[in-house]
Amino acid sequence: MSFRVGLGYDVHPFEENRKLILGGIEIPFEKGLKGHSDADVLLHAITDAILGAASLGDIGRHFPDTDPAFKNADSTQLLKDSYKLVQEKGFSITNIDSTVVAEKPKLSKFIPKIQSHIGETLNCDVEQISVKATTNEKMGFVGREEGIAVHAVVLLKRG
Ligand SMILES: Nc1ccn([C@@H]2O[C@H](COP(=O)(O)O)[C@@H](O)[C@H]2O)c(=O)n1
């Protein structure tokens, strides 16, 4: 059995008149995130982590933000398609851990639903998927409520 670790990071600025989609779940909030796709910053970081662990590049390589096909794309589908590429190389997920850095909104009550959605998307047990949240203690662009950042790490196994 061999193991591969992958790291993902993404950030999107807030934008008025958009839905806030995090981990495939619509979160009630006054603003959404700006992006070419649905701007699901959590799923983008997780996608980059699984692609990186399998040496498959990053999300922008597979789904360019210059391609109209991905305008308002559903990031759940992008994650699913990326995991298919990873599985074609013989890898499967051992576990995922992630941290959403957001001053607002408060995410704790949505986290079980987000973890279930990611687990279903990746055909994993919910125990393999961890999502956490923290503020940036009012510092920097997250602290000024200009956007949301996410860090994700994944362990893949093969054999
Ligand atoms: N957007 C967020 C940020 C934080 N939480 C929860 O609050 C706890 C305390 O956050 P600090 O940044 O003050 O350490 C954190 O551990 C999370 O449980 C949240 O739900 N949503």
Ligand SMILES: C[C@@]1(CO)OP(=O)(O)OP(=O)(O)OC[C@H]1O
């Ligand atoms: C998801 C993609 C899809 O075109 O677009 P964005 O929503 O802009 O997201 P980002 O993380 O900036 O770049 C990755 C792109 O592949």
